[in-house]
Amino acid sequence: MPDLETWLAEHPDLDPGDLAAPWRLAEGANPLDAAPAPDPARIQALRTVLLQSTANGAPQPSRRAALRRAPFAALRPWMAAAACLVLLVAAGLFFWNTPVTVHAPYGETARVALPDGSQIQLNSGSTLTYARRFTDAATRRVQLQGEAFFDVAKTGGPFVIETFNARIAVLGTSFNVRAWPNDGNAGTLVAVQTGLVEVAAKGHPHEALRLEPGEAARVAATFDAPTPEANLDPAAATAWREDRFVFVNQPLGVMFDEIERRFGIEIKAPEKIRQYPHNIGTKVTSAEKLVSDLCGSVTAFKLRYRAMANGFEVFEQ
Amino acid sequence: MKTINDEQFTAWSRGLRDSDRQAYTRVFEATYDALYRYAWYFTHDEETTYDVLQDVFLKLWQVRERIDPARSLKALLYQMVRNTALNHIRHARRHAADALDEMVIEPASSSPSESSFDVQALDDHIRGWIDELPTRRREAFLLSRYQGLSHAEIADVMNLAPKTVNNHIVLALQHLRTRLLAHQPDLVTP
Numbered sequence: 001m002p003d004l005e006t007w008l009a010e011h012p013d014l015d016p017g018d019l020a021a022p023w024r025l026a027e028g029a030n031p032l033d034a035a036p037a038p039d040p041a042r043i044q045a046l047r048t049v050l051l052q053s054t055a056n057g058a059p060q061p062s063r064r065a066a067l068r069r070a071p072f073a074a075l076r077p078w079m080a081a082a083a084c085l086v087l088l089v090a091a092g093l094f095f096w097n098t099p100v101t102v103h104a105p106y107g108e109t110a111r112v113a114l115p116d117g118s119q120i121q122l123n124s125g126s127t128l129t130y131a132r133r134f135t136d137a138a139t140r141r142v143q144l145q146g147e148a149f150f151d152v153a154k155t156g157g158p159f160v161i162e163t164f165n166a167r168i169a170v171l172g173t174s175f176n177v178r179a180w181p182n183d184g185n186a187g188t189l190v191a192v193q194t195g196l197v198e199v200a201a202k203g204h205p206h207e208a209l210r211l212e213p214g215e216a217a218r219v220a221a222t223f224d225a226p227t228p229e230a231n232l233d234p235a236a237a238t239a240w241r242e243d244r245f246v247f248v249n250q251p252l253g254v255m256f257d258e259i260e261r262r263f264g265i266e267i268k269a270p271e272k273i274r275q276y277p278h279n280i281g282t283k284v285t286s287a288e289k290l291v292s293d294l295c296g297s298v299t300a301f302k303l304r305y306r307a308m309a310n311g312f313e314v315f316e317q
Numbered sequence: 318m319k320t321i322n323d324e325q326f327t328a329w330s331r332g333l334r335d336s337d338r339q340a341y342t343r344v345f346e347a348t349y350d351a352l353y354r355y356a357w358y359f360t361h362d363e364e365t366t367y368d369v370l371q372d373v374f375l376k377l378w379q380v381r382e383r384i385d386p387a388r389s390l391k392a393l394l395y396q397m398v399r400n401t402a403l404n405h406i407r408h409a410r411r412h413a414a415d416a417l418d419e420m421v422i423e424p425a426s427s428s429p430s431e432s433s434f435d436v437q438a439l440d441d442h443i444r445g446w447i448d449e450l451p452t453r454r455r456e457a458f459l460l461s462r463y464q465g466l467s468h469a470e471i472a473d474v475m476n477l478a479p480k481t482v483n484n485h486i487v488l489a490l491q492h493l494r495t496r497l498l499a500h501q502p503d504l505v506t507p
Contacts, residue, residue: 021505022493029443035357
């Protein structure tokens with residue numbers, strides 16, 4: 001091992017033998033072995049180009065002369081035809097590059113089956129975007145605004161979910177992502193059911209947090225590195241999938257927003273009420289039942305509600 | 318590349334500074350294979366990798382008179398490959414800032430199989446565990462373990478403090494040790 005003395009000086013607590021074994025065992029596991037071997041003919045061509053370009057007094061050859069496959073000059077008589085082809089290809093590319101967007105309207109949830117076999121359930125008001133050529137890329141990539149449960153198909157390649165402030169990388173696994181930019185408790189919350197998930201803030205890609213089943217983490221809206229959410233009940237994170245309404249120590253505003261999305265209605269409430277943190281766990285039957293349960297379970301002050309044309313108004317008596 | 322000693326590199330540095338084309342050819346022949354792999358680590362594309370190599374070696378000749386023999390030529394070459402490869406990725410992707418981020422979510426190149434303890438399977442496991450490392454830690458580990466760079470050279474290439482490189486390598490080895498312990502304890506305990 002190189003520089004062993006330096007390591008030990010910096011880590012007096014370490015036993016050199018502890019590190020020697022993994023160092024030795026890693027010998028045959030070079031990930032760079034996956035690189036294809038360089039083609040001797042290409043290397044020879046490259047060597048020739050380099051030697052020409054370094055010859056004393058030789059004019060600088062056009063760069064990459066020997067490496068480019070087809071000289072573009074040969075295309076000249078066919079320029080017009082080529083231009084047409086380029087236009088056609090461009091039109092095709094434009095179509096192929098238009099992303100696919102799936103939106104679950106207020107009052108509904110949506111199920112999305114991606115071309116790779118991954119299943120996604122979108123909560124009300126949520127939007128999922130992905131490339132039409134989704135499976136072409138080495139990395140499967142989707143963008144999420146809102147909340148969704150992901151059951152990611154194992155293909156060997158990574159699957160990346162981007163929210164407004166976080167990047168979540170997974171192999172094959174299932175987990176819940178909640179990322180409402182304008183939520184009372186804004187941020188991205190990831191709760192893992194099976195498999196391994198890596199979460200990072202978009203601004204801090206190198207400070208990723210690795211989550212195991214049952215674990216959860218939040219990337220705050222301040223775009224800081226993710227923090228573990230040790231107290232999150234994994235069942236609470238996916239309660240929406242079973243039409244249950246479970247929030248632990250969340251501002252009432254977060255719950256009102258959720259009801260608005262789930263039922264496509266509007267809930268008016270003063271900011272003081274919206275800020276009040278509360279717990280609730282109940283079955284989702286109707287919007288009114290939820291509003292009534294919420295008002296009835298708050299004991300710090302007396303909450304009342306009344307029906308409006310397109311929803312409810314919650315106020316303090 | 319590991320087999321070439323530092324004196325040889327220093328001699329080549331001097332030769333390059335004196336516009337010695339033979340030294341230049343020797344450097345190319347001695348290093349292209351390792352540099353090709355390192356460039357490919359970023360590009361994952363053969364065509365781009367050849368372009369990167371050509372750019373780097375042309376550049377090397379252009380800057381030959383400014384080469385400092387006191388600085389590791391190996392580190393200089395790796396740094397040029399790294400910067401050039403990342404630039405190529407940036408141009409290719411148009412989204413400049415994403416180039417490094419992309420690396421974060423590198424796939425596990427092989428999903429470790431669960432059974433048999435033969436050498437091949439263990440190598441696959443270890444490769445999977447190396448893939449679990451954070452990007453920069455993995456890169457530092459690759460350069461140290463498989464490309465034979467010293468910590469000072471890695472610090473130079475990756476623009477890190479030597480202390481940080483140290484920590485990356487130690488943490489990488491500790492990670493592998495933890496995984497090995499869970500997988501097959503007798504491999505790591507005397």
